[in-house]
Amino acid sequence: MALIDGLYTEGEKIADTKAPNVPIERKWTQRKFDAALVNPANRRKLSVIIVGTGLAGGAAAATLGEAGYRVKSFCYQDSPRRAHSIAAQGGINAAKNYKEDGDSVFRLFYDTVKGGDYRARETNVYRLAEVSANIIDQCVAQGVPFAREYGGLLDNRSFGGVQVSRTFYARGQTGQQLLIGAYQALERQVAAGTVEMFSRHEMLELIVSDGPDGKRARGIIARDLVTGEIETHLADAVVLASGGYGNVFFLSTNAMGSNVTATWRAHRKGAYFANPCYTQIHPTCIPVSGDHQSKLTLMSESLRNDGRIWVPKRREDCDKDPRDIPEEDRDYYLERIYPAFGNLVPRDIASRQAKNVCDEGRGVGPMVGDFRRGVYLDFADAIARLGEDAVRAKYGNLFDMYAQITGENPYETPMRIYPAVHYTMGGLWVDYDLESSIPGLFVAGEANFSDHGANRLGASALMQGLADGYFVLPNTIRDYLAKGPFEELSEADAAVAEARKSVEDRTQKLLSINGERSVDSFHRELGNIMWEYCGMERTAEGLQKAIDLIRALRDEFWRNVRVLGAADTLNQSLEKAGRVADFLELGELMCIDALHRRESCGGHFRAESQTEDGEALRHDDEFAYVGAWEFTPGTAESGIDSGTMGPPVLHKEDLVYQAIELKQRSYK
Amino acid sequence: MATTTAPAKRRTRARDTTVFLKFLMATTGIVFIGYVLLHMYGNLKVFAGQEAFDSYAHHLRTFGEPILPYGGMLWIIRIVLVASILGHLYAAFTLWSRANGARSQRYAVKKAAKATLGSRTMRWGGVAILVFVVWHLIHFTIVKPAINADVSASAIAESPFTMMVASFQLWWMVAIYLLAMIALGLHLSHGTFSAQQTLGWTQTARGYQRARTIGYVVAAVVVVGFALPPLAILFGIVG
């Protein structure tokens, strides 16, 4: 078949087949009813592997353990409690309408689809909104210490571009508190013997068997990061809840170990990767201060509720002490351009405008490269209005964090912020049941693509993770498990042996190259390419260039990387090398996806597709679909893995909106 | 999701925990504090003169008569004290050896950020107190040796006041006692706070601060109260 743009081919369309054909409000109830039940006595005979112990994976493991299945849970950290979900600050949405401000399941659903710029699947999002209220009940019962009012009832705030107060929070540590809740539930099951925990284990391959039961995901190959042992784990179903892949950009707000390996390996085994180019750039991060930087730190977006964003009107003022710049010389650009939403416009808009003013040369802070990359987030008004104590009570820990990192006192001088990669909306393609295109492989949380379209609203990732883990997956996976137990696999099975061998070979290969450059140096270079050409603003030309650069870099990686040490001990360079190797492949797919989507939507701005006044222009006629990519192997030219990526196949899933109408987003 | 499993419960008992040992230490510690305060009060009677002090000592022995025999009260106190010492020591040494076992590989560099001198010297300080008490009992209760050549053994046996005065006219005797009192003061400055914390009386920031203050006050009172009589004798104010 002829290559499109010389890069990919197009395959058959795909569609979700699992959402029942009833009105949207009844779909989930109906699906739960239709899904087969598993007799409690049989559950002990069924096993599930869950990779990831974040909100999605931790909650799923706890719930499936409770239900009586045999669960094996994996994470690469030393404890499940450290999954990256712990870092979420701002809050979690739920349609509780405790504030009586007009919120409802439908409004949460509507806001989420709209916030995602109409690129999410309606049915999944509706269900998310529907179960959101249960999440809060569940977490409160577990002892999650949400913020409360003086009367003892739960407090809410409004968050990230919505006009109702539906965000539940626990100071600036909501993710931590929710995760600890899930972790405790998980540990309870560990003690009960239903969940077996494998921490410091990294999944390196998926086992897909093609036995008499048909093609199914049946297990994983994992490396014990302490002993280096390559282990085979088999089960009746596999769940990936391995989080997002924002670290492809090297600098992001993700944890150092966040990776794409689990999902990428599954992709290579046949799972479709949907919308890989959809990344969210978060507007309120602490700016980069130099080359040594290993990661970026997010400041909760809740800061935008009280802080005002501005830059100097004139370039000459950019290196002045901000307190000496008079009111009339300041440009509160968000308030100016978007009077209705002001500083609370969605993340993508806030980020892009920040980039624009910095590109105009009006950024503030130290020079990084040719520009100052930072804008002010000023609390002077809030402090004058509410008093310093009130501001401290609300944002104290964020201010402390800022002071600690930058060495500046934000109560006195305005904070400096700049956008940074934060979340990836793309991920493995799943249907309504969260099942991927490989039977028996389920994907939950940030690792799947399902609920946020082209842009995620604040406080909705936590909601999705817990919805998937506590409520959705446990109900849908039983429909699959009811068909099991499947035929026992042995280690000698061809699929198992092949998976294992490929992991061993790859490990050996990485250790034997012994080239000149460290893993980090490759990662950093890849990150620069991605940020430059596949970041906030993209052009066809830039993306083409990026693809060439990534290919060359990947090639060099497999010839010239230096990974010291041995395979049979804790070897952090080896861990990183494996992750970066996968990022080097993913990066290319992201660029291909970005290139083919010639529209601006959500967090994804294509320079070729904008309105006259420079706003994003979506093309619903051409692009109202999910781009799900199928992997094709290439021809091995230079050793293992490199050069083995063939042109991917694009499968489109048309997005059909029945419950709400497609509209151009406008925040003006 | 319906649950078909219940968490496995291992049989565990509250009295098998290290915190139980701490209760033992705290209650016996409080007994000591009470005793030491009373004893100090008794010692301060030397300022009231020989007669008052001797009759106080006598009174201690006749207290509770005729329900208790002569010296009965004293024996009850002694039994309580001995039992407490045994309990206190048992708990102290058990926890001590546990702590040593919990860190067999030591740090090359370790600094204290907040720990008080008192808290860091509890163990060796306690041992010092133990040594002192043994010596003290030989000195004033069991053997009552005539250390001061100017005063005869029979005079000492006759009057506790004389016994005190004879001893503390010697500067080195005063020095030994003062050193012991410093050890005791350190032990109590942390111990008094620690006992309250162990018994769960310091659950708020204020309660915690209060317990700290009580600790320092008790320690100061005990040190000063005990130190006064020997110093007064040494400098000839009493006797």
Added chain:
Amino acid sequence: MKLTLKIWRQDGPNAKGDFVTYQVDDILPDMSFLEMLDVLNERLIAEGTEPIAFDSDCREGICGMCGLMISGYAHGPKQTTTCQLHMRSFSDGETITIEPWRADPFPVIRDLVVDRSAFDRIIASGGFISVNTGSAPEAHAAPVPKENADRAFVAAECIGCGACVAACPNASAMLFTAAKVTHLGELPQGQPERYSRVVSMLNQHDAEGFGGCTNIGECSAACPKGIPQDVISTLNADLRHALRTGR
């Protein structure tokens, strides 16, 4: 900045370790402590020496993965996590000694990496509220007085980093254990299991081989989340209650 680093290196759990001295220059005050080690590691790789193994993940002070003994202080001289400690807290020319957490229940895995799974087992022994998914009552059914909610929150902030153990002269994990006991014990939802929880968690704490607490308070001074020592008092009070009621 120029610094002399004395770093503990140990090849594996059973290997004998020792200090190795490294000189680093071009360290910027804005670097975090771990970024300084990254710089050193890049150099070691270039020289063909295996880089120093140390744990970190979030690098924002919340996951609790990082943790080093820095010149005698857990997480260094500031009350924060190692990842949030910046080089501006040190002076040019300083010698810094870097050791792993030392406690027998935290065996060294390699270099500066230790195994803290004992903490997970303490939580597994009872550090939870037994509620099954889907069976929770409406969240507003049980109001929580603000003081209790606030104190529960303060205790719940623990990130499980292990600095309390590392700093405690007795290698006791009492602050960690007490933080969880207090977090759950302050909430109405935590009441039914309150006293059985403290008994089983303490038994597990002791079984792991941690030392007993003698209220020294180094733990709270080192705790990056500033968990106050009064939570230990709450644990003690709860245990006393358990004792009285014969648990």
